[in-house]
Amino acid sequence: MFRKLILSVIVVFLFVTTAFAEVYPRDVNVQGNKFVWGDDGQVAMFRGFNMDETREDVVARKYWSQDWVGKALNAMRTCGANIVRVNVIPLKIRQLGADSYVNEIAGYVAEAEKRHMYVMISFHSEAFMPTLNFAQNWYPEAISCTKEEYWQFWEAVSKKFAGNKTVAFYELMNEATESAAGSDVGSDWALWKDFSEDAIRRIRVNDLAKVILVSGIKWAVYFDATRPIGAKDTNIGYNAHPYPNSGQGGSNDGITNLRSKQDAIRNIAPMFASEFGYWSEEEGQKFNAPTLVESAWPGPGRYREDIITYLEARTIPWMTWGWREGYADLTWVMNKDSNEFQLAEYGQYWKSKMLPFAPKGHVTVNANGDTWRLKGDTTIHQSGETVDLVEGATYTIICTKGATKDVQVSEGQVISVDVSGGGPGGGGGGGCNVACSSWWGLSVLLVGLFLGYRRHAGGRS
Known part of the structure; x- marks a missing residue:
């Protein structure tokens, strides 16, 4: 039973990380x-x-x-x-x-x-x-x-x-x-x-x-x-x-x-x-x-x-x-x-x-309360706002206080950009960290394995 659960979770992980990916x-x-x-x-x-x-x-x-x-x-x-x-x-x-x-x-x-x-x-x-x-x-x-x-x-x-x-x-x-x-x-x-x-x-x-x-x-x-x-x-x-x-x-x-x-x-x-x-x-x-x-x-x-x-x-x-x-x-x-x-x-x-x-990726920019825009675009966005950007393209995110981050977009993925501090690349507050939806898929896998192990171990005790 535990082996079946592991197999199911792996299938879910593979689906999450590949179902929306563009074939190129x-x-x-x-x-x-x-x-x-x-x-x-x-x-x-x-x-x-x-x-x-x-x-x-x-x-x-x-x-x-x-x-x-x-x-x-x-x-x-x-x-x-x-x-x-x-x-x-x-x-x-x-x-x-x-x-x-x-x-x-x-x-x-x-x-x-x-x-x-x-x-x-x-x-x-x-x-x-x-x-x-x-x-x-x-x-x-x-x-x-x-x-x-x-x-x-x-x-x-x-x-x-x-x-x-x-x-x-x-x-x-x-x-x-x-x-x-x-x-x-x-x-x-x-x-x-x-x-x-x-x-x-x-x-x-x-x-x-x-x-x-x-x-x-x-x-x-x-x-x-x-x-x-x-x-x-x-x-x-x-x-x-x-x-x-x-x-x-x-x-x-x-x-x-x-x-x-x-x-x-x-x-x-x-x-x-x-x-x-x-x-x-x-x-x-x-x-x-x-x-x-x-x-x-x-x-x-x-x-x-x-x-x-x-x-x-x-x-x-x-x-x-x-x-x-x-x-x-x-x-x-x-x-x-x-x-x-x-x-x-x-x-x-x-x-x-x-x-x-064009195929799009969903990009959420967490700018610690700061506003931001994309290089070449005058539209001002709020911290935490999500925008759809073209898959495969690289965009430069510019915060009003000066932090910047280059992000290449992946189709069907949610990218969270944490822009902290005030200098290029994020400055003194720890810079910019990019997390994609594939990490969410990995989390599903790990949590599934952990719960499956507990259930399997409990059945044996």
């Missing part, structure tokens, strides 16, 4: 027209941001720092993001060499893993690789490359990240364009299909399982469902970039026009909206980019609401553009300050669309 990382597969988790077949939904390493900086050989990447990813995670798109600029491959560049990317992947985020690696060019036709805007010297450089990069990536579950997607091309201005869509699709299937075969030599995303042509907008790409491969999807102008091209509203371009391909394979966003009217005029302003969207409603409703209703994963180091006078730059990561209005909007879906 997990394999991502393609099943029909959905991305699914490899362990249970449930739909895998992703919401996140693009890392915007400007071509101007790459030309000047100014790169992301590892420290900045870690801080940026943590800020993204606090917004609710579970994925980040790492955009690979071809010029940087030439500057560093494919292997060195891939090793640098591995550092970013490690930072994402710490925060329970997934990674998409994207070859970030606007190009039609079959004919080596590169877009002539946005620094053409930064996005141009040879076919050999392209193959070398994907060979290095597929060798490095085969079996790495944090890297969930390879995106063959940011935006496939056209063989020439005004070229025939059907002919271009045939060329792009042959080139992409060659790329898939080369990657599969090293990595048999990763989901590979194939861009639509004409800047990731047009697809041909009658000639799907990589149909013989089981883990192929498509990437689209539904900017405001993607809703043009017909007499109907934007959603109807967009569906006419995407529904057929979405019926046979999953789609990832790996980049989209909008500019203000002033910026559209300043940068001569009328297709990117919200007014380029033909309705029925405002672009930002229409597009997110469209994506969520169809379970299309999405990542908005673009998280940039430092502040630039652009609507779609997420953060105004590269150190504190205070979101601009644009970033706040997208945060509001992903945060409700």
